[in-house]
Amino acid sequence: MSDSSIPPITHAPDAGGHFGRFGGKFAAETLMQPLAELEEAFFAAWQDPEFHRQRCDLLKNYVGRPTPLYHATNLSREVGGAQIWLKREDLTHTGAHKINNTIGQGLLAKRMGKPRVIAETGAGQHGVATATVAAMFGLKCDVYMGREDTVRQAPNVYRMKLLGANVIPVDSGTATLKDALNDALRDWVASCEDTFYIIGTVAGPHPYPLMVRQFHAVIGEEARAQMLAQAGRLPDVAIACVGGGSNAMGLLHPLRDDDVRLIAVEAAGLGLNSGAHAASLAAGRAGILHGNLTYLLEDLEGQIQGTHSISAGLDYPGVGPELAYMYEQGRLELAAADDDEALDAFHRLTLSEGIIPALESSHALAAAMRMAAEMAPEEIVLVNLSGRGDKDMESVMRREQAGFSEGTP
Numbered sequence: 001m002s003d004s005s006i007p008p009i010t011h012a013p014d015a016g017g018h019f020g021r022f023g024g025k026f027a028a029e030t031l032m033q034p035l036a037e038l039e040e041a042f043f044a045a046w047q048d049p050e051f052h053r054q055r056c057d058l059l060k061n062y063v064g065r066p067t068p069l070y071h072a073t074n075l076s077r078e079v080g081g082a083q084i085w086l087k088r089e090d091l092t093h094t095g096a097h098k099i100n101n102t103i104g105q106g107l108l109a110k111r112m113g114k115p116r117v118i119a120e121t122g123a124g125q126h127g128v129a130t131a132t133v134a135a136m137f138g139l140k141c142d143v144y145m146g147r148e149d150t151v152r153q154a155p156n157v158y159r160m161k162l163l164g165a166n167v168i169p170v171d172s173g174t175a176t177l178k179d180a181l182n183d184a185l186r187d188w189v190a191s192c193e194d195t196f197y198i199i200g201t202v203a204g205p206h207p208y209p210l211m212v213r214q215f216h217a218v219i220g221e222e223a224r225a226q227m228l229a230q231a232g233r234l235p236d237v238a239i240a241c242v243g244g245g246s247n248a249m250g251l252l253h254p255l256r257d258d259d260v261r262l263i264a265v266e267a268a269g270l271g272l273n274s275g276a277h278a279a280s281l282a283a284g285r286a287g288i289l290h291g292n293l294t295y296l297l298e299d300l301e302g303q304i305q306g307t308h309s310i311s312a313g314l315d316y317p318g319v320g321p322e323l324a325y326m327y328e329q330g331r332l333e334l335a336a337a338d339d340d341e342a343l344d345a346f347h348r349l350t351l352s353e354g355i356i357p358a359l360e361s362s363h364a365l366a367a368a369m370r371m372a373a374e375m376a377p378e379e380i381v382l383v384n385l386s387g388r389g390d391k392d393m394e395s396v397m398r399r400e401q402a403g404f405s406e407g408t409p
C-alpha cells in the first residue's frame, strides 16, 4: 500500500452480510449488539483517512510490505509450460499472511477503546499473529486453543506465551479448532464490553468475512500492480490454498473483475473419497457454522466432521461464505491437492528456488504446477505463497523418517 487514500469497498455483501444466499449473522441474541457496534466501528474506520494512514504505516514498517512478487524461473523450467510467479507472503513479519488481518483488527480494537483481545487458534498461527499485535499495541490477550492442538503445536504455544498472551486450552468436543472457536464466542458474549474478538479468517458472523477480506486485499492489490509492472500483463490464473479462505480472498478479490481465472485449492488429505480431508467446497454442503451460512463438512446426523490435512492451517471444517458464493456463481474454480502432492511441491520449490514454503501454501503450489504443465510458455500462473515452512520442519521430518512420503526427491 503506497498511499493512504481510502480504498473503495467493491462486491460488498447486503446490509445483513449476505453474499447471495451465504453469510449472514447467525449468532446468539446477546451478540447482536456487539456485532452491530463492531460493524459501525469498522465502516467508520474505513472512511477515516487517519485509520488508513496508521494501517499503511504499520503494513510497511512493521509487517514489511509490499511483499515481493517473484518469477520462479527455475521451478517454471522444471515443470514446463506456463510461468509460475509467487506472491511472497512468506516474507512478512511472523512469516504468513495472517498478520495483515490482525494489524487491521488490532487497530480497530484500539479505536474502539477495548483493552483486551481474544482469539481462537488451531495450528497456533493466528494465535501468534494476534499475540504479536497485542504485544505491539499494548493489549491484554487470551487465546483459545483445543487441548489436542496445544500438544501438537507446542512451539507456537510457547511463542504466544513469550509474547505475553495467555493460552487457554479447550477440552470440550474434539478439543480442536472448532471447539476453540465456540469457547471464544462464549467468552465474547460475557466480555464484549471491554473485549475485541479477533477472528482469524473470512468466516464468522457479519461483518467479519467482509472485514477480514478488506484487511487482506492488500495482497492482491499489490500483486496486481506488480504483475503489470514486472510482466507487463495480468496473470491468466491466480491460485491460493483455502483453509477458511483469507489468503485466497486477499489475493483473488482484487482480481475478480479482471479476465483472470480464480482457483481455490482445498486440502484433499488422504484423498477426497477417504473421509480424511478438509475439502468443504468440493465435498461439503450448505449449512450454518460459526455464525454464517456456508459450505461445511458434516456427517449424516448433522454433526461437524473431523477433518484431516498434513497442514494444520487448512484443517477447518468450513469455508468463508463469500467463497461459497463465488463458487456457486461460477467465478471461483476448485482444485485439490492431497498430503503427498503438497509434500512433493514443498520439496520441489525448496530444491529449485531455495524457498521453503508452508505446507498450506504447498497445496496451492501443487495445483499450480499441475496446471502450468498443461499451459503455454507465455501464460502466467500466479500463486499466493501464504507462508514460510519453518513451522513445518518437525512434521515434515517426522513424516519422512516414518517413511510415509511418496514422490519426494
Ligand SMILES: *Cc1c(COP(=O)(O)O)cnc(C)c1O
Binding pocket: 096, 097, 098, 125, 126, 200, 201, 202, 241, 242, 243, 244, 245, 246, 247, 248, 313, 314, 358, 360, 361, 386, 387, 388
Ligand atoms: C492459516 C494459514 C492458511 C489458511 O488460512 P486461510 O484463512 O484459508 O488463508 C494458509 N496458509 C498459511 C501459511 C496459514 O498460516
